[in-house]
Every structure is written in C-alpha cells, then in structure tokens.
Amino acid sequence: MNIIEINNLNKQFKITIRKNWIKSIFKSEYKIKKAVDNVSFTVKKGESVAFLGPNGAGKTTTTKMMTGLIYPTSGEISVLGFKPQDRNKEFLMKIGLVMGNKTGLNWDLTARQTFSIYQKIYKIPIEKYKSRLDKLSKLLNVDEHLDTPVRKLSLGERMKLELIGAILHDPEILFLDEPTIGLDIISKQNIRKFLREIQKDHGITLILTSHDMDDIELVCDRVLVINNGQLVFDNTIDYLKSNYNKDKYVKFYFDSIQDLDLNSYGEIYEQKDASITYKVAPTSLPQLISSFTSKNNVIDIDINSTPLEEMIKEIYEKK
C-alpha cells in the first residue's frame, strides 16, 4: 500500500538579487530557482527510503513539502492520504520530523521537561509515555541524560534525544533531514543502528535525506538520487552499490615522494601537493596500499567509497 504518492511535484523559489546596492533600495530584482523539478515517486508502508544528493539538490525541499512545511508550486502530494500543506492535525499526529541542524528540544530545559510537553501535545497516555520514554532512552543509552539541561549535552547525546522526541508519539512516518550531520563516528553508528531497529521492529516508514553514503547504506533499502531538483535514480541500495559504487578511492598523504612513476600504481583520481588519490577496484586495494607504502614515505591513508558527485555523473552517463 502506498502511503506517499507524489506526482509532477515542482517547487520554485524567488531569490532576491542585489547586484547594485543603490538600485536595490528602490527596486528589487529576482531570479527564479527551480528547487524541485517535476519529481514523481511513491513510497510503500514500512519502507526505508533515502534521498541522496549533493547540497542544494532539492532533497530537503522535497522532504519539507512532504511534511507540509512549505507549499508546492505545482504538482500533487499525498502523504497518509492527506495533503501535507493543509497541516491537518490528524496528519501531523502521524508523522515525526528530525532535522540534524535544528533543535526541537528547549535549550534551557532538560529533555524530560520538553518530552512532558510533547506528551501533552500528542496526547500520549501517561503510562504509555513513561514506558516508551524508558524503553527508548535505554535503547539509545541516554537515560542518564534525561535530566540534564540540553545546553550541557554533547551534539551526539542531543541528537539521540531529538530522535526520542520525534518518535515518542509512535509516528507512522519518520522524516529525518541529515540526522548524523556533525556527529562523531560512534554516535553516527548508534543512530544508524537505532533507526534500522525501529524501522524493522515497529514497521515505521523512514524517509531520510543525507549526503553521507554510509547513512544510506546502513539505514535504507531504497535510494532516490536527486540532483538539480530532478529525480535521477530510483532503485534499491544494492543496485546502486553494485552498479555505481564499485570502486574505492584511496588517498595517500605523504611528506615526500620517492617513486616518481605515480601512474604505475593505478588510475590517479586527484593529485595535490602533499596527497594523491587513486581509484581502484576493492580487490586491488591491498596490493595498492602495500606497494605504495613500501616505496613512499606515507603519513596517513583515507579509504572512501565513490564520491556522490562521481555516482551522479555515472548515473547521467548510463542514462
């Protein structure tokens, strides 16, 4: 059963241009930016869907239209049978929203104090609220932070509490906009694991926007790639990985280069003064590292998946 249906969705923003400071006092000039361009897709109940795209691609704008925060310029959206922009109370009761760089918790209060306000807003029966808060806070290992003022918590602890606040009322759909932005690797892993668990155990539908490929791989089954406001890819995460994320990018940082024949190690992706990046197949990775480090004075090594920009380039090329 589809719980999200989107047809030919468009969103345009009018952006003020200030070329001439004096002229702009009397007359403003505008340009129209197409943030979302004719996007159509559906989402089934219980799915875990990721919006992947570079900054400014249109993924957050699409999420904001699905949650009713902004009105579409044209096109149709139906989420849980509601038009989100009507901001129907019943609809808002059924969704949760987490924004990685915005705080829903009151900075000066403790998380428990804010949650007790949510309990009243969402009319959660008091016993259910207590047991759910207890369960979720233990699951995310933040039960000892419930009574600490939010401003004294680390970003990772705060984000875990933000997540609890968004799902206390047991929503049918949870929208997450860059939930792991700025977090350390351990916090990221904990949050990804938690999201996967609630999606599997509670059948909650997850809609996640991120430009972090790891978020998407570990949390979602399906990925929608958005670029310049257009939907350029809609398939499973396995399909994306096997078709577009085949290579590894190995970056060597060095003091000095002894071996001047750098091309002999493989395909050079990028070369800078004190670093060089190779693009290799995962099977050739050990061989590359071993031969490069044996001949050169390497300080550090980074191994990354295919950069998003490369994947999008490849998607366009294959199209």
Add this chain to the structure above:
Amino acid sequence: MGFKDFISERWQIIKINTVETFMLQLSSIFENWIVLITSFFFVIINILFINVLFTNVSTIATYTKDQMILFSLIGNLSFFINIAWSADNMASLIYGVNKGDLDLILSKPLPSLFYVTFRKIDIFLFVKGFVPGAIAYIVIIKWFSLNITFESCLAAIVIFIAGQIALNFFQFLCVIPVFFRGSAEQLMSLSWAFEYNLGRMIPLEGLDKFFRILFITLIPVMISTGLTTSVLLNKSDLLLSILFSIVVSIVFILIKILLWKFALKNYTSASS
C-alpha cells in the same frame, strides 16, 4: 472539532507554555532581576514628572494629577502584559522564520497561530516588572477623588483585553514582512516606539479627533491605555466604547488569521 475541544486545546497550550516559560525562568532565577529595579525607578521618575507638570495647573487634557497617575498605572499594566506575552513572542517569530525553528512548530499537531502568539507567557517578568511600581502608584493615588464605578470598571476590563488583542495584532502586522523579506526587526521597533512613547505617555483626551481615531483603529496603541482609562474614569461612553473595542478586536483577529494563512503559503523555511 467542537467549541469545547477548541477552547480546551487552547487552554492546554496556554497552561503548557506558561509552565514552560516558568521553568525557563527558574533555570536562570538569579538573572534579570535588574528589570525590577529599572521599572521601579521608571515609576518613581514618572510620578515625579507628573508632580512637576501639575505644580501650577490643576488639569492637563482634562486629567487631574490623580487621574494622570491612574493613566500611568494602566499604561504600565498594558506595557508589562504586552511584553510578558506578545512582544517577546513576536520577536521569537522573527527568529523562528529566519533560523527555521518555525519548522519544528509547524510539524507538530498544534494550532500554529495560537501557539506562536502564546509561545511564551512570562508571569515572572510581569510580576518583577509591574508589581513593585504598581504598589507605588496605588499608594500615591487619592482613590476617593476619582469617579470610578462598578460598571466603568467592568467596561474598562473588557476594553483593556480588546486593546491587548489589538496591540498584538499591530505587532504581528509589523512582524509579518519577515516571511517575505527575511527581516522585520526595524518594523517591530517602530511598533514598540508607538506603544511606548504614545500609548503610555499621552491620554486619549490630549489628542485631537483625527489622532484619537487613528490610535484606536489603524495604529491601535491607545485602546488598552488611553481608552481604558477614559472609560474607567467615566469620561467616555461605556457601551459605545465596549462595542467599538470588541468589533475592532474581532476584525483584527480575522485579519490576523488571513495574514497567517497567506504568510505560511509564502513560507520558504530557512535552508538547512
């Protein structure tokens, strides 16, 4: 939603937000006590100023010295009620639109306009700012010299409430450009200047007819101060003033609802 649920939901919001603001105040209980001293000194200076004004005259704009002090008391009440709930909430709205915090309110099952209007209800600030000065005013006024009746008292309360609604509408009107232009702080200051310099300083009878009408309609900064005092002292027609204030506040509420819907349609939400 029935009328009972409608009222009950809004009452819940007021209760929640009052408690939340109170908890916030408790989290910084040792701060901001300076407002008590500042407002108390304002009241003392105001009383001294009125004494100076009335040294050689018995009335100004038909007001005796005690009537003028009563006007100052009501002006102060209006000012502190306004900053305890309206002005701060309007400033929060500007911040919320610019920083995207409004997103997190709009995504919750709340009557959003009512919620942003009553997001903070700072009873602590009201008590600290208003009460000490009010005691000074109340002690100084020679109450027996004032023509106050039970009816005029009731009428003044209704008009005062309507005046606060009107004042909030005027501030809201000044804030709404933030949805389209991204800023409204200067307009907010303008509304503040009108209220502070006019509403609290000049009695209604001190203005000519044009300005009287202007400042209780288009720029409604004198309903909760000048008009309220005038009615309380039986200087204006009670029924007509009540009727007028109620009609004006209902019209303002309706315009406010329409403006809010229009603003949300144009809300772009700050980028993340």
